[in-house]
Amino acid sequence: MASVNDDLDIRAALADLTEDQPPARPGRLAAIRRRARIQRRRRIVASAVAAVAAVAVAVSLAALPRAAGQPPLARHVPRWALPWPDHRNGSVPKSVLDRAVLAWLYQYQMGLRDDGGNRTFPAAGSSDRRVAELAGTYPIVWYVGQTIDHGSEVVVTFEADPPTGPQLVVGQAAAAAVMHNQPAWSNRGGSPWNLLVGKAPNPRKPPVAIGQYVTVPAPVAATNWVVLLTAPDVRSVHWFEATTSGVRRPSVRTQDGLVVADAGRLTSQVELTGLSTGRGFVRLRDVPIGIPGQRGAAVPDLASPPAPTVPGSLTFVAGWAAQGDQQDEDSSFAPGRGQYAFLATCYGPQRLRLTVNGHAVGTISCDGQQQQQLRVPRSALHGHGIMFGIDTSELTSWQVDFVHVQRP
Amino acid sequence: LFEDFVAGRSQALQRFGYALTGDWALAEDLLQTALARAYPRWSRVRKDDPEAYVRKIMLNTWSSWWRRRWRGEVPTAQLPEVTSPDGLAAVDSREALRRALAKLPAGQRAVVVLRYHQDLSEAQVAGLLGISIGTVKSQAAKALAALRDQEALRSYRNGPVHGSATAGGGS
Numbered sequence: 206m207a208s209v210n211d212d213l214d215i216r217a218a219l220a221d222l223t224e225d226q227p228p229a230r231p232g233r234l235a236a237i238r239r240r241a242r243i244q245r246r247r248r249i250v251a252s253a254v255a256a257v258a259a260v261a262v263a264v265s266l267a268a269l270p271r272a273a274g275q276p277p278l279a280r281h282v283p284r285w286a287l288p289w290p291d292h293r294n295g296s297v298p299k300s301v302l303d304r305a306v307l308a309w310l311y312q313y314q315m316g317l318r319d320d321g322g323n324r325t326f327p328a329a330g331s332s333d334r335r336v337a338e339l340a341g342t343y344p345i346v347w348y349v350g351q352t353i354d355h356g357s358e359v360v361v362t363f364e365a366d367p368p369t370g371p372q373l374v375v376g377q378a379a380a381a382a383v384m385h386n387q388p389a390w391s392n393r394g395g396s397p398w399n400l401l402v403g404k405a406p407n408p409r410k411p412p413v414a415i416g417q418y419v420t421v422p423a424p425v426a427a428t429n430w431v432v433l434l435t436a437p438d439v440r441s442v443h444w445f446e447a448t449t450s451g452v453r454r455p456s457v458r459t460q461d462g463l464v465v466a467d468a469g470r471l472t473s474q475v476e477l478t479g480l481s482t483g484r485g486f487v488r489l490r491d492v493p494i495g496i497p498g499q500r501g502a503a504v505p506d507l508a509s510p511p512a513p514t515v516p517g518s519l520t521f522v523a524g525w526a527a528q529g530d531q532q533d534e535d536s537s538f539a540p541g542r543g544q545y546a547f548l549a550t551c552y553g554p555q556r557l558r559l560t561v562n563g564h565a566v567g568t569i570s571c572d573g574q575q576q577q578q579l580r581v582p583r584s585a586l587h588g589h590g591i592m593f594g595i596d597t598s599e600l601t602s603w604q605v606d607f608v609h610v611q612r613p
Numbered sequence: 614l615f616e617d618f619v620a621g622r623s624q625a626l627q628r629f630g631y632a633l634t635g636d637w638a639l640a641e642d643l644l645q646t647a648l649a650r651a652y653p654r655w656s657r658v659r660k661d662d663p664e665a666y667v668r669k670i671m672l673n674t675w676s677s678w679w680r681r682r683w684r685g686e687v688p689t690a691q692l693p694e695v696t697s698p699d700g701l702a703a704v705d706s707r708e709a710l711r712r713a714l715a716k717l718p719a720g721q722r723a724v725v726v727l728r729y730h731q732d733l734s735e736a737q738v739a740g741l742l743g744i745s746i747g748t749v750k751s752q753a754a755k756a757l758a759a760l761r762d763q764e765a766l767r768s769y770r771n772g773p774v775h776g777s778a779t780a781g782g783g784s
Contacts, residue, residue, distance in 0.1 A: 211757045212729070218710050219730040223628035227637050233645070234619050240649040357650070379678055381646045397678075422673025512745035521747030526720075537758065606747050 243356075285371040286346040286364045287408050290437050292463045293350040297359055300333040300386050302350045303340035305361045307389035308398040309374045310342060313367055333386070343367045353430055353465050354421045356380055360432050360465075361398075362415065364405050371405035375496050377419050403498045411436060414477060416494035418505040429471045429505050431494060435480065437462040443479040445491065447472045449508050454478065470508040472552060473600060504529075507602040513548040513576050519608040529599035532592065540586040544610040547579045553601025560594035561585040571601055580610075615655045619648060622664055629668065632726040633675050635711045643678075647671040668731070669741060676719060713760050720744075721756035728753055 282288050293302070349362035361376045382397035390396050406412050416433040433442060441458045448469040457464050468475055476491040495503030507528050515521050522538070522545070525531060551557055551571035558568050564585040569577045595605060623644065630640030647670040651658065658666045714722055720742070727738045728749070735753075739746045 211761060215725065215729045215757060215760065216732075219632055219726070222707050222710055222714075223631050223730070226624060226628055226631070233623060233648075234616055236645065237619070237648045237652050240645070241652045357646075379674070381642055381674075382678060422670065422676065427673060509743055512739070512743075512748070515745070515747055521745075521750065523751040524745055524748035526744050526748060535755075604745065604748075606745060608747075 282346050282408075283344060283366065285366055285405065285408065287348070287406060287411055289348055289411075289434065290461045290463075291347050292434070292461070293347055296352040296356070297350050297361075297384070300336060301359065301383055302347070302361065303333070303336045304383065304386065304389040305350075305359075305376060305378070305398055305400075306340035306345055306363070306365070307336060308376075308396045309365065309372075309400055309402060310339065311390055312396075312400065312402065313365075313372070348415075348434055349432065349463065351465075352380055353419060353432065354467070358419050358421055358430070359383055360417065360419060362417075362432075362434060372402055373405045373415070373496065374400055374402050375415065375417050375499075375502070376400035377417065401496055401499050401502050403496060406497050412497045413480070413489065413492055414442070414494065415496055416475075417496065417502060418471075418475075418494070420506040427470070427506060427508075429468045431464065431466050431468045431475055433459075433464040433466075433494060435459060435462045435464075436482075438482045438484070439480045440483065441481045442477060443481070444475050444477050444494070446475045456481075471505045472508055472602070473554075474503055474505065504599050507553075507600070510550040510552055510573070510602055510604055512604050513550050513606045515548060515606055515608055519546070519548075519610055522607045522609055523593070524604070524606040525593075525595070526604040527595075528602045530594075530596050532594045534590070534592045536590040538591040539589050540591075541609060544583075545581040545586065546608055546610055547581065547605055548608055549577045549579070549603060549605045550575075551577075551597075551601055551603035551605075553598055553603075555598035555601050557601070557603055557605070558596040559605075560592075560596070562587065562592050563594075571597075571603065581607075615652060618663055618667075622667075623648075626664070626667060626671065629726065629731055630671060630675075632714070632730045633671070633722065634678075635715050639678075643671055643675055646674050650674075665741070672723060672727075672741065676723070710760075717756050717759060721752045721759070724749055724752040725756045725760075 280288065280290060344366045346364045347362075348364070349360055352359055357380055359378045359380050361374070363374050365372050365374060376398050378398045387397060389398065401417070406415075414433050414435045416431060419430040419432060420427050421430055435442060439459055439462050441456050442464055443454065443456045446453050446455070446468050448471055450469060455466075457466055474493045476493050477489045478491060479489050480487045493503040509526055512526070513524075523533070523535060525533060547559055547566075547569070549557060549569045551569065552573045553571050556568040556570050559566050559579060561581055562585055564582075566581050566585055567579045569579055593607065595603070597603065626647075627637075627640050627644050630643040631637055634640050634643060647667050650670050651663075651667050655663075714725070717725065723742060724738055727733045727741060728735070733741070735746045735749045738749045742749070744752075
């Protein structure tokens with residue numbers, strides 16, 4: 206519990222911390238309008254380009270007979286790469302894409318055991334030409350490089366062929382953090398790029414799809430976009446999605462094998478149920494969207510369940526809201542008289558298994574909206590301090606409160 | 614009017630952004646991003662509290678940046694791209710507090726900034742972050758305990774060292 210002094214101290218400290226505010230940026234309003242105008246124009250252009258492209262593709266597909274079994278729009282790529290189209294649409298400048306490659310390259314070099322510190326990164330402010338030179342250290346084959354969500358996010362997918370063998374790189378970044386050619390790595394050791402790197406798939410046995418979730422902040426609640434890459438002869442994909450608005454089984458048309466769609470506030474994984482190709486329909490057994498060999502990529506950020514309601518007869522002690530496993534410790538906790546309990550709301554494929562100081566105290570079933578209560582045995586509480594543990598599936602989203610049951 | 618809002622509330626919102634990010638340039642970018650997102654929807658924003666709307670966008674945007682930075686972070690021995698000259702940072706109470714805030718988990722930091730910098734009630738913070746009031750209380754208590762343990766608040770025991778304290782900027 207915070208003392209009155211702490212309360213005053215932190216207010217004074219925060220006020221003091223933010224006092225040396227730099228002068229207001231000149232022309233802020235004009236810059237905001239310009240940015241909004243550019244975003245609106247991008248939306249209009251993107252819609253127009255998509256419409257024109259759709260018509261052009263439809264006309265060309267109808268007009269040009271294709272050899273049986275040959276995927277449309279295939280391109281010549283090295284033998285180690287997937288022969289799928291390059292979907293870069295020009296919405297992300299080459300200099301930004303080069304920096305995405307640099308972000309991967311540095312990560313790759315850091316992963317080598319005996320690289321001897323041989324890292325060849327430029328200082329901030331290096332020319333785009335120098336960055337491009339470094340990004341060309343190893344062969345790169347691009348698949349996706351574009352903005353989504355009206356220009357707020359950048360997504361990339363490419364394959365690289367370093368000496369240790371081909372790698373698949375799928376990534377995302379906030380546009381504001383990369384579109385002004387910000388460094389691929391900061392001096393704090395962090396990168397604006399969030400990259401998932403794994404072994405490249407065998408082009409002779411290509412995966413059904415390569416997909417990623419992009420969680421985008423929105424005024425009310427975060428929303429999940431799905432970026433899905435398939436073979437170019439896939440005309441539409443069919444999937445199952447569960448969101449806070451309900452369950453849907455949409456059929457989504459691809460653009461030469463690429464799908465970019467806003468799936469909303471997800472409450473479970475999106476699972477592919479089928480593909481429509483020029484040769485017919487392929488039924489799939491609920492294949493989760495993700496990246497081959499990257500289990501974590503198949504886990505979206507799920508919407509939080511409603512917070513537990515603490516009745517007047519109970520006193521709140523601590524609370525958490527998360528997804529998957531979590532542990533927490535409170536060294537200042539001293540158990541009082543009476544009983545303690547957990548209140549929880551959760552949904553997902555697994556129950557919550559709760560532990561206190563290493564003792565299993567029980568499980569809570571996750572049936573959605575229904576709030577559950579679990580009493581904590583006194584034997585689990587001893588001395589000062591308490592360690593909580595919540596174990597469950599990474600696809601189970603929950604809120605848990607630890608409460609004191611007051612004596613009458 | 615949007616123009617009046619930007620002119621009147623930008624400074625306070627940028628201070629809020631700084632308390633979240635610990636970096637004036639990032640705070641500026643955060644605010645600019647939020648305002649650019651709010652601008653096209655301004656006619657539909659609640660007229661009685663447009664600031665809450667912009668603050669919510671700032672929070673969501675920041676939490677997205679924060680999550681990515683954390684997930685993308687890799688320990689490094691050498692710094693590949695240096696954006697400022699190396700050197701010892703000035704050790705003063707502000708820097709100590711800034712660093713201590715930066716070490717807090719994102720949820721605790723958001724609670725502290727909203728509760729003590731923006732001067733929002735526990736119920737308002739709970740509503741903004743989508744968590745219970747109890748969780749707001751426990752997160753705030755934990756954050757204060759952590760700041761106290763790191764002695765980030767020590768210099769402020771008898772009031773701020775630098776200049777005079779002002780009221781919370783954004784309320």
